[in-house]
Amino acid sequence: MDKFENRKFVIYGIMVLIGLIFIGRLFYIQVIDDSYKLSAENQALVHTTLYPSRGVIYDRNGEVIVYNQASYDLMVIPKQVDKDLDTLKFCGVLGISKDDFIKKMEKCRRYSRYRASAFEKQITDENWVSISGKLFQYPGFFGQKRTLRKYALPVAAQVLGFVGEASRDNINKDAFYRPGDYLGISGLETWYEKNLRGKRGVKVYKRDVHNRIMGSYREGKLDTLPVAGENLVSTLDLYLQEYGEKLMANKRGSIVAIEPESGEILALVSSPNYDPNMLVGRARSKNYSALASNDSLNPLFNRAINAVYRPGSIFKLVQGLIGLQTHVINLNTRILCKRSIIKCHGTHTNDNLFGAIQHSCNPYFREVYRRLIQGGEFSNIYDDSRYGLGVWRDYVTSFGLGVRLPTDISGVSKGFVPDVAFYNKWYGDGGWAFSTIYSNSIGEGEMGVTPLQMANLAAILGNRGYYYTPHFIKSIGDKGPREEYLKRNYTHIDSSYFYVVIDALAAVVNETGGTARRARMDSIIICGKTGTVQNPTTPDHSVFMAFAPKDNPKIAIAVYVEEAGFGGTWAAPISSLMIEKYLTGEIKRPAKEQRILDANFLIPVKKSNESH
Amino acid sequence: MSRIKKSIFTNVDWPVVGMYLLLVLMGWLNIYATLYNEDHTSLFDFSQRHGKQLMWIGISIVVALVIALVDSRLFETFAYVFYGIGMFFLIAVLVGGNEIKGARSWFVIGGVSFQPSETAKYVTALAVAYYLSRPGVKIGNIKPKLIMFLMIALPGILIALQPDPGSTLVYLAFIFVLYREGMSGNIMIVGLVMVMLFIVTLFAKQSSVMMPFVDVEMNGKYVLISFLVLITGGLYLLLKNLNKNIWKAFAVGLLIMVGTVLSVDYVFDNIFKDRHRNRVNELVGIISDPRGTGYNQHQSKIAIGSGGFWGKGYLDGTQTKYNFVPEQSTDFIYCTVGEEWGFIGSSFVIITFLTLIGRLIFLAERQRSKFSRVYGYSVASILFVHFMINIGMTIGLAPVIGIPLPFFSYGGTSLLSFSILLFTFVKLDSDRKHLLS
Ligand SMILES: [Zn+2]
Numbered sequence A: 001m002d003k004f005e006n007r008k009f010v011i012y013g014i015m016v017l018i019g020l021i022f023i024g025r026l027f028y029i030q031v032i033d034d035s036y037k038l039s040a041e042n043q044a045l046v047h048t049t050l051y052p053s054r055g056v057i058y059d060r061n062g063e064v065i066v067y068n069q070a071s072y073d074l075m076v077i078p079k080q081v082d083k084d085l086d087t088l089k090f091c092g093v094l095g096i097s098k099d100d101f102i103k104k105m106e107k108c109r110r111y112s113r114y115r116a117s118a119f120e121k122q123i124t125d126e127n128w129v130s131i132s133g134k135l136f137q138y139p140g141f142f143g144q145k146r147t148l149r150k151y152a153l154p155v156a157a158q159v160l161g162f163v164g165e166a167s168r169d170n171i172n173k174d175a176f177y178r179p180g181d182y183l184g185i186s187g188l189e190t191w192y193e194k195n196l197r198g199k200r201g202v203k204v205y206k207r208d209v210h211n212r213i214m215g216s217y218r219e220g221k222l223d224t225l226p227v228a229g230e231n232l233v234s235t236l237d238l239y240l241q242e243y244g245e246k247l248m249a250n251k252r253g254s255i256v257a258i259e260p261e262s263g264e265i266l267a268l269v270s271s272p273n274y275d276p277n278m279l280v281g282r283a284r285s286k287n288y289s290a291l292a293s294n295d296s297l298n299p300l301f302n303r304a305i306n307a308v309y310r311p312g313s314i315f316k317l318v319q320g321l322i323g324l325q326t327h328v329i330n331l332n333t334r335i336l337c338k339r340s341i342i343k344c345h346g347t348h349t350n351d352n353l354f355g356a357i358q359h360s361c362n363p364y365f366r367e368v369y370r371r372l373i374q375g376g377e378f379s380n381i382y383d384d385s386r387y388g389l390g391v392w393r394d395y396v397t398s399f400g401l402g403v404r405l406p407t408d409i410s411g412v413s414k415g416f417v418p419d420v421a422f423y424n425k426w427y428g429d430g431g432w433a434f435s436t437i438y439s440n441s442i443g444e445g446e447m448g449v450t451p452l453q454m455a456n457l458a459a460i461l462g463n464r465g466y467y468y469t470p471h472f473i474k475s476i477g478d479k480g481p482r483e484e485y486l487k488r489n490y491t492h493i494d495s496s497y498f499y500v501v502i503d504a505l506a507a508v509v510n511e512t513g514g515t516a517r518r519a520r521m522d523s524i525i526i527c528g529k530t531g532t533v534q535n536p537t538t539p540d541h542s543v544f545m546a547f548a549p550k551d552n553p554k555i556a557i558a559v560y561v562e563e564a565g566f567g568g569t570w571a572a573p574i575s576s577l578m579i580e581k582y583l584t585g586e587i588k589r590p591a592k593e594q595r596i597l598d599a600n601f602l603i604p605v606k607k608s609n610e611s612h
Numbered sequence B: 001m002s003r004i005k006k007s008i009f010t011n012v013d014w015p016v017v018g019m020y021l022l023l024v025l026m027g028w029l030n031i032y033a034t035l036y037n038e039d040h041t042s043l044f045d046f047s048q049r050h051g052k053q054l055m056w057i058g059i060s061i062v063v064a065l066v067i068a069l070v071d072s073r074l075f076e077t078f079a080y081v082f083y084g085i086g087m088f089f090l091i092a093v094l095v096g097g098n099e100i101k102g103a104r105s106w107f108v109i110g111g112v113s114f115q116p117s118e119t120a121k122y123v124t125a126l127a128v129a130y131y132l133s134r135p136g137v138k139i140g141n142i143k144p145k146l147i148m149f150l151m152i153a154l155p156g157i158l159i160a161l162q163p164d165p166g167s168t169l170v171y172l173a174f175i176f177v178l179y180r181e182g183m184s185g186n187i188m189i190v191g192l193v194m195v196m197l198f199i200v201t202l203f204a205k206q207s208s209v210m211m212p213f214v215d216v217e218m219n220g221k222y223v224l225i226s227f228l229v230l231i232t233g234g235l236y237l238l239l240k241n242l243n244k245n246i247w248k249a250f251a252v253g254l255l256i257m258v259g260t261v262l263s264v265d266y267v268f269d270n271i272f273k274d275r276h277r278n279r280v281n282e283l284v285g286i287i288s289d290p291r292g293t294g295y296n297q298h299q300s301k302i303a304i305g306s307g308g309f310w311g312k313g314y315l316d317g318t319q320t321k322y323n324f325v326p327e328q329s330t331d332f333i334y335c336t337v338g339e340e341w342g343f344i345g346s347s348f349v350i351i352t353f354l355t356l357i358g359r360l361i362f363l364a365e366r367q368r369s370k371f372s373r374v375y376g377y378s379v380a381s382i383l384f385v386h387f388m389i390n391i392g393m394t395i396g397l398a399p400v401i402g403i404p405l406p407f408f409s410y411g412g413t414s415l416l417s418f419s420i421l422l423f424t425f426v427k428l429d430s431d432r433k434h435l436l437s
Helices: A007-032 A035-044 A087-094 A098-111 A125-137 A168-173 A187-191 A238-247 A281-292 A312-325 A353-359 A362-373 A381-397 A420-427 A434-442 A451-462 A495-510 A571-584 A590-598 B014-035 B049-069 B073-077 B079-096 B116-132 B142-160 B165-180 B186-204 B220-239 B246-271 B274-284 B295-305 B333-365 B370-394 B412-430
Strands: A045-050 A064-076 A117-124 A141-151 A163-165 A182-184 A201-207 A213-216 A232-234 A253-259 A264-271 A473-476 A527-533 A541-548 A555-561 B098-100 B103-109 B112-114 B208-210 B217-219
Touching (some): A007 B165, A007 B370, A035 B295, A087 A098, A117 A125, A117 A281, A238 A571, A253 A571, A312 A381, A353 A495, A362 A381, A381 A434, A451 A527, A451 A541, A541 A571, A555 A571, B014 B333, B014 B412, B073 B116, B073 B370, B079 B103, B079 B116, B116 B142, B116 B370, B142 B165, B186 B220, B220 B246, B246 B274, B333 B370, B333 B412
Antiparallel strands (some): A064 A141, A163 A182, A232 A473, A527 A541, A541 A555, B103 B112
């Protein structure tokens, strides 16, 4: 129509071009580039963690051992903190110094200026009441509810373990954890971490540009509730545990008490110990360093499962049982007490097994061991010993010795039962025979046993030949008995062979002149055996192992008191008191108890001549 | 008029009306979304912006019906009168207007506010159409050019004095109209070169160059001028044999370029206020300060970018609520579309706008009356410039210039003015058979 009409195509072209540029740009920022989505999330949404409460631990009678108390972390978003904040007044509210304030603020700022981090952690409920009331004056600060562990009684610290903040390492290893999470660091807290920890919840809030919360995001469709951790029912008897710790005060050593018919650990004391409340809350890291650097007492060390001692005379019981089972002796076999090679005590001369146990006759068990190790299977004594040691060791390990008991706590030691490889390495293959290793016969030499294994040995004797894995937790939540702890572990010894040993143990405690008379009770027949671990320069360790009553025993126990001397003097009466406490519920022998409570073996003593 | 009584809806272009209603509806839904919260869920709460906007939509539709009833020759007849009234209000607002956010752009009378710059676009479009459709007016001549320029520049300058430089920019829309009506295309090329030089100058003046041989430091803009002189001179020497008069073109070209560089510097440093300067600097990337100067645009991009392909869902946006994006129901309304309706929804809005504008150009071309054609082009161009600057701003392709997205943005005067602008053309188009040039 007119000559400029075609110019409409130029105009159309420009519009289409702009349209394409805009759509291309939109495609880039909406579909290709993710950074805007992240910015939006960070800006407009607040993810609040809802921390679950950690599982509670009960004792065998339903008493609470560990529970939770509310605490608060004071969180801060550095960007939102008032620039004209009255620092001194704020420090006054919190009870911290200005230097502290600057240091903490710097740390939070380094983490992130826009994200919340903990300014002050684990403020107790009581302190929080006064702080939270004033918090509205300080924008950027808010509280985050947490929980802290609390202990009904200040006992069983090494068994329960403690809870601490997840380290970088924990977070890298397990994606479950995030900075600021708590987890079990030792003891049952760490072994049952997955049960106790529960599941975090999250609540997503929308916020406005002034960081005011504007209600839940998408009507809470993304929110989850926290799931509390599972409660644990422990095998411990809280009051027996408390009593054991009381008896062991001022002593170095341990007590392990097990219920033979179930393998349930009734008490596990390691002394010196500490108050578990020390490793809770704000003071934890300071107290932990103090405990960890205490070399002389080493209260963090759990001797009951981790300290390895030579078994001493108590091991003679195992030797006797293996001898009976392998028929190298029978009940009537008598062996001369020849004290030329190995010394002995007392007036006996030619005991059978019962007498030999009662008198703890060294030559007797040396001879039994010789028959076991060098029994004449091979004409060459070296070949014969190599064979004999292997057979013997199989029997010994069936008692749970030299193997790691699968008890539900970390740090359980295997103890040590020497094997062929061990001696070959030491003396060379063919370089050793019975005469080289005979001191094992009386529990000296290279043998090593933990107090836990010793108590388990007492349970085996009480059960006449088998044990359940000693354990601390009998039920997770209310699921009831646990499969893995219902299995009987049989020794390779027929139960009929145990009776003579048990009679002898009863005699040791109950007959006039028995080595463990101090363990005797009028009402209950205790079967036990003293042991003495000899030390080169310091007094011997006093050891006693027992179970009671003689028939259908309810408690098996091992007591170690380091550098206290003869086993019958200290370990035996402690065992007896523990048994009395557990079986009767009260102590009717206050003098005996007072003697133990007064004893202090933490003061270094020179070795006396008393030995056994 | 035909003797046969006909409906006012005869010959109305329904696609345009349909797209108008679609845009207004989408705009209203998004205004509702920006203000939506659990406490105010009522659609018809007239204390809220979405309620007021609904009222303005109603008023606009009534006004559109009134326009349909009037005689379409009226617009042509009273074009200059309207223009005069429009200019009067622009002057009046400078004298007696209410100052809001540092600009005298508003009359506020009894709670109702009125923005004369919104209606000025309409009356200017009418006046330009009227002038160009006078017999004997040839755009190639000097006098019409000058009158044309003054007619468009007058409202532009008055608005710039408010100051509202963003709304002044809208008058660039008439370049499309004049181009269509025969003005040399060079003006568009010159405009493009000027914009490019403007940006290059901004960068050049940031740096300085140590001149070789003479130990003098020289500001980048003078280096730029030297380059322009050298290149133009060189080209002239190469091409001077082609045409004897070519030196004139080169001289004018060089003068414009050097003038641009020097004036850019002057305008930028002396006329622009800090916020204008910062917006331009932020856009071209000379400064980057997402929490300060660039905050609006940064937030706008976050909102749109976070929408993803499908969007977060209607009313489920997080950025376009709670004031992360400022002016979220007015100038930045497109962010809500981007966030809640995603790439799909945002593209749909762009396509709808361009389809509407394309349709208007198509309608303009079928007019027999020159007045109607020029007016139609003016409407299409004004809508296009608003569209281009507003959306370009929200997605970070244009500086932050506060002008509304037509039919979408919250604002009574704006919606009403755009509706009048559009429906006047719809009316002219429906009467096209009776309007002859
Ligand atoms: Zn003897």
